[in-house]
Amino acid sequence: ILDISEFWEQKLAAIACYRSQFVDGRSQEPPTFIDRLRDQASTWGWAIGARYGEPFASREPIGLSGFGKLV
Known part of the structure; x- marks a missing residue:
């Protein structure tokens, strides 16, 4: 998982x-495509503290x- 917060x-x-x-x-009713995309990115970010x-993959x-090369 790569932190993309800076590039969101x-x-x-x-x-x-x-x-x-x-x-x-x-x-355009929730959840929209963008809502789902944001929610997925938030979930992956949460997994790495971002x-x-x-x-x-x-x-x-x-x-x-x-392991230092991972971060």
């Missing part, structure tokens, strides 16, 4: 550029020389 507004701005694919034509987080093992 940029992520929303990027999504707004593709509004027709993610927002337009969908229900406001917003983004989970990543890898099919290949990721080698590290120590």
